[in-house]
Amino acid sequence: MSSKLLRIALTDTSLLPALRSFHPEGEYIATNFQGLGALVGQVDLFLLDDDTAIRFLGPRSEESWPSVVVTAKEGDTLPASFRQGLADDILLLPARKLDVERMLASHEVIQALRNLEERSRGVSGLVKKLQEDVQLAQKIQRRLIREKFAPLGPLHIKSKYWCGLKSGGDFFDFFEFPEGNHAGLILADSSSYSLSTGLIGSLMQFSIHVGRDELDNPERIVSALYGKLKEGMKEKDKLSLFYAILDRKTYAWRVVHCGGVYAARRGRNGEIEWAAKGENESLSLAQPKVPEAKELLLEPGDRLLVCSDGWGEAFGKDTAEVVEHFLTQEGDSQSVMNEMAFSLRHELEKASGEPLAAEDEFPMPPQDCSVLVFDLAANVLRL
Numbered sequence: 001m002s003s004k005l006l007r008i009a010l011t012d013t014s015l016l017p018a019l020r021s022f023h024p025e026g027e028y029i030a031t032n033f034q035g036l037g038a039l040v041g042q043v044d045l046f047l048l049d050d051d052t053a054i055r056f057l058g059p060r061s062e063e064s065w066p067s068v069v070v071t072a073k074e075g076d077t078l079p080a081s082f083r084q085g086l087a088d089d090i091l092l093l094p095a096r097k098l099d100v101e102r103m104l105a106s107h108e109v110i111q112a113l114r115n116l117e118e119r120s121r122g123v124s125g126l127v128k129k130l131q132e133d134v135q136l137a138q139k140i141q142r143r144l145i146r147e148k149f150a151p152l153g154p155l156h157i158k159s160k161y162w163c164g165l166k167s168g169g170d171f172f173d174f175f176e177f178p179e180g181n182h183a184g185l186i187l188a189d190s191s192s193y194s195l196s197t198g199l200i201g202s203l204m205q206f207s208i209h210v211g212r213d214e215l216d217n218p219e220r221i222v223s224a225l226y227g228k229l230k231e232g233m234k235e236k237d238k239l240s241l242f243y244a245i246l247d248r249k250t251y252a253w254r255v256v257h258c259g260g261v262y263a264a265r266r267g268r269n270g271e272i273e274w275a276a277k278g279e280n281e282s283l284s285l286a287q288p289k290v291p292e293a294k295e296l297l298l299e300p301g302d303r304l305l306v307c308s309d310g311w312g313e314a315f316g317k318d319t320a321e322v323v324e325h326f327l328t329q330e331g332d333s334q335s336v337m338n339e340m341a342f343s344l345r346h347e348l349e350k351a352s353g354e355p356l357a358a359e360d361e362f363p364m365p366p367q368d369c370s371v372l373v374f375d376l377a378a379n380v381l382r383l
Contacts, residue, residue, distance in 0.1 A: 006104065009039045010047035012071065015095060022100040045069060045107050047091065053081035067107040149174050152183060152248070154377035155298075158333040160341065162310075164367035168192045170308050171200060172370050181248055182215050187261055187370060189240040189308045191282075195233060202228045218245045219256045223290045226283050238282040242306055244275075244296075251298040251376060256291060258283050260309030262319050266327045268301035268378070277320055278309060301378035303327065305336075310369040315347050333373040340371060 008019070009029045016028055029043060036046065036056050045067045048056065053070045070079045070087040081087040089106045092099055149157040157174055172187040186203065190196035202225055214221050222243050229239065240259025246252070255275050257263070259282030263275040275296045281287045298304060305327045312319030326343075329336050348363040 006045060006107075007043040008045045008047055009036065009043045009066075011036075011052050012047070012049060015047065015071075015093075018095045019100065022095070022097045023104065040065065044111075047071065048081075048087075050079040050081050053079070053087050054084075057081060057086040067110050069103055069107075145171060146173060152176070154380040155246075155251070156333055156375045156377070157372065158337045158375075159372040160337055160370070162344065162365055162369040164310055164365045164369065166367040168368075169196055170310070170368040170370040171196060172372060173203075174372065177215070177245075179215075183246045183248060185242070185244045185246065185253075185306070185372070187242040187306055187308060187372065189260055189310075189368065189370075191236065191238040192234070195229065195237045195239060198229050198232050199225075199239070215245055216254070217293060218243055218254050219290050219293045222256050222258075226288060226290060229283075230285060230288065233285055235285055238284045240282045240309070242276055251380070253296040253298070253304075254293045255296055256293045258291065260319070261306070262309065262311075262323050263296075263304065263306040264320075264323050264327055265296060265298065266303045266305070267299060270328065272324060272327060274320075275304075276306075298374070298376045300376060300380045302376050303333070304374040304376075305371065306374075307371040308368060310365055310367040311344075311371070313367055314344055314365040314369055333375045336373055337371070344369060 005025060005027055006023075007027045007029065009031050010016070010019075011031060011033065013030045016030065019026065019028060029039065031039060033052055033056065036048075036052075039046075043066050046053075047069050048071070050070050050072065053068065057068065067089070068081075068087045069089045069091050070081050071091050071093050072079050073093050079087065079090060082090055088110050089103055091103050145161050147159055147161055149159060151157065152174075159172065159174075161170060161172070163169065168190045170187065170189050172185075174183065174185050176183045188196075188199055190199055222241065226239075238259065240261050242255070242257045242261040242263060244253045244255040244263075247254075253275070255263070257276035258280045260278050261276050262278055264277075265273045265275065267273070273296070275294070280291050283290070296304075305323055307319070307323060309319045311322045315322050326336055326340055329339055331339075344365065345363070348365060352363060
């Protein structure tokens, strides 16, 4: 990060102790709504709540205007100022050290892009797209991907997501349907940020408006989802998708998968059964056909591992080989997740040729790496 002393203006003085603790090199200016205008051109960054940002911000000079960050609490809806393009970034409250450092790093990226735009007007379109990509990647990673799921009775779930360097990216979720007897699992890998955003928006209604026929035939849900997405898809867009519906009484999954997603079950005796091995084509404008669903039954003591194909690229192997390696590891699902994180870090350090300076620093893999591990208790009784 730059050694320049940053001047940060904020309207919420309760944030001052945390900011000074996390970033003591900054100069912090507490102000009220009326005093903000006088600080334009005098500070590097505005840190505002959403209401203040909406009232204060409007048309502005991109060359001289400070970066604008709005605050939001975990679980809040996306701030209106960010949705309207008035703010550059979001800081989640209560503020944490890593979030503050990411916010300051994002400020440097945004200001560098603005300076580039000022010096070279011919690349303004590219600069704008890069800014949108940076913001979109952060938004998806920080606010939309859950990494902790409560156990569903005797079914224990562990998951992890690592953001990669390539455009687009992964999204996953595990959720219960309103009728109470079924749960759903989705892992998607989109080839562009616009496709990823469209997917997440479309998913909101499918977890609610699902009838008996769709629960028995999840390919109908995927077909309807593709029908909404194709309106905004571009020729090169591709969607890899794993969509499964779990019967909570029998622990049987109805699975639909397309493209680079992998899922396998390990039985109590060590046998491996594949539910998805990247064998189906990704969904695209040229390939609209959704494969038929197939069934996967979890027996007591079984483990199910679902992941995206970023793991294969990170390890320089076929993803199926990586899945089999970690699926046969001993220990509970948390131990398997810890081993996967350690191995991924080791591979990325080896590829870069030098160790990381800090233990909590994690390098970015070539593309997103997502994984979910489901363990069904050995003493469960099937209804």
